[in-house]
Amino acid sequence: MVTSDISKFTLAVREAIVIVLASAALGFSYSFVMKKGLFLPPTPLIAAPQTVVPPEFISYEEAIKLFNEGTVLFADARNQYDYKLGHIPGAVNVPLKEFALHTSPLANTPRDRLIITYCDGEDCNSSIELAQKLSEVGFTKVRMFFGGWNEWQQHNLTTEQ
Amino acid sequence: MKRILDNDFAAMLVRVFLGFVFIVAAVDKAANPNAFAVSIGYYKLIGPDASLVIATVLPWVELLCGIFLVFGYMPRGSSLLVLLMLAVFTAGVISGILRNLDISCGCFSPDPAVGKIGWMKVFENSGLILLSVFSLFSRSERTTVSVLSHSSPEASDNAKKATLS
Numbered sequence: 001m002v003t004s005d006i007s008k009f010t011l012a013v014r015e016a017i018v019i020v021l022a023s024a025a026l027g028f029s030y031s032f033v034m035k036k037g038l039f040l041p042p043t044p045l046i047a048a049p050q051t052v053v054p055p056e057f058i059s060y061e062e063a064i065k066l067f068n069e070g071t072v073l074f075a076d077a078r079n080q081y082d083y084k085l086g087h088i089p090g091a092v093n094v095p096l097k098e099f100a101l102h103t104s105p106l107a108n109t110p111r112d113r114l115i116i117t118y119c120d121g122e123d124c125n126s127s128i129e130l131a132q133k134l135s136e137v138g139f140t141k142v143r144m145f146f147g148g149w150n151e152w153q154q155h156n157l158t159t160e161q
Numbered sequence: 162m163k164r165i166l167d168n169d170f171a172a173m174l175v176r177v178f179l180g181f182v183f184i185v186a187a188v189d190k191a192a193n194p195n196a197f198a199v200s201i202g203y204y205k206l207i208g209p210d211a212s213l214v215i216a217t218v219l220p221w222v223e224l225l226c227g228i229f230l231v232f233g234y235m236p237r238g239s240s241l242l243v244l245l246m247l248a249v250f251t252a253g254v255i256s257g258i259l260r261n262l263d264i265s266c267g268c269f270s271p272d273p274a275v276g277k278i279g280w281m282k283v284f285e286n287s288g289l290i291l292l293s294v295f296s297l298f299s300r301s302e303r304t305t306v307s308v309l310s311h312s313s314p315e316a317s318d319n320a321k322k323a324t325l326s
Contacts, residue, residue, distance in 0.1 A: 008237060012297065015238020016245075019229065023221035030191070030221070037194030037217040124263035125203055 055117075055131035055142045060155060063116060063145045073109065075134070077119040077126035078149070088118070088152055096126040099133055106134070114141040121150030165295075172301035173233070175292050179243060180230030182289065183223045189270045191220035200267030204253050205260075222246070230296070234306050240297035247293060251286040254278045 031037035058066075066072040067088070074091035076083050083093040092105035096119075106115070115134060119126035131144045145151075165171055190197040198216035202209060223246065226239040250268065257264060257278045266276040276282070 012237035012241040015235040016241045017238075019225050019235065019238050019242055020218075020222055023225050024218045026225070027191070027194075027218040027221040031194055031217050037198070038213055040195055120263070123261060125265070126263065 055128070055135055055144055057146050058116065058143045060145065060147045060151050062143075063118075063147075063152075064155075066114065066116065072114045072116055073106075074145075075106065075115050075117045075130060076149075077117055077130040078124075082120070082149075086153075087149070091118075094130060096130050096133075099130065106139075109139075111138045112140050114143070115139055116143045116145050118145040118148040118152075121148035122146060124148070166298060166300050169301040172296065172299040175296050175299070176230045176233060176236060176240075179240075179289065179292055179296060180227045180232075183227030183230065183243060185227075186269045187220045187223035187227060190216070190267075191224055193271050194220070196271035197267060200265060200271045203262070203264040203267070204257055205262070206253065206256065219246075232306075236299075237297060240293050244290065244293040244297055247286050247290045251283055251290065254282050254286065258283070 028038070031039045067074070074088045075094045076087045076091045077094060077096045078087075079095050079097070080093060083091075083095075087093070094104050094106060094117075109115070117127040117130045117134065119130075127144045127146060127148060131142045134142045194213070194216040197220065198209070198212040201207070201212040201216055207215070222242060226242050226246075229235050229239040230243070254266065258280065262278065264278055266278045266282055268276060268282065270276070
């Protein structure tokens, strides 16, 4: 009985090794042929239209600079409760979970307006998701301030309630 | 318990169910390794290079295991791998929850808007872990094929006995 169990376990391990090796071969081959993953070319194969800038991260220095210039609109991806507790001055609340363009404060915003999304900070990715959604619905200049609300507060920047 | 482990129908049902779950989970991720690497990166447990290597191989392990489980091909190896993957995924999700990470699971799709991590995900995975343990220890072999079993000591013994009788 014990010998039988050991042999079954040995068989399972051997089968598992075969499957992993076959998967690695398939995975690397697929990525190589399709130019994806590890084999993704350093430059995109299809250039984005010139008017559309894909969402990219900006540091807090860039965020403050744009904030001081006054030409940027901050979009707070957090929920309404967190937004009401405090947010970047002038920011509009666009909770990611309820996102629908026609009901959001951005409904009548020109699509080429520079928008910076943010959420709590490095432990959330709502800002990334919101930036993607905004790009999908036609906004052409979207950036993500990944340091978010936490970094804004750490640098003792002005806040609004 | 012994009777359930010997039951061909239960074993096949569990295998096919687990297989379909893993096939569905794998397809999108296998097709988009870069997006899946980003999902892995959200957990902040490993670096970007390691994430990319894992994202290149892991969905294919899921896919092959899923297909093999559905067709009963190398079922023990597939069940063992499924069990190991689920254990690692669940540990990752629990670690994310404990660190208050507000991230998507990356379980069924690399899309960051799909399936946030939470205790519900841990509960789901626990159910799948139980099924994979059952599949691994199932003694039913009537609906399965293993290419390596002919060389296993047990199979050799059985072959000898069959020859002698």
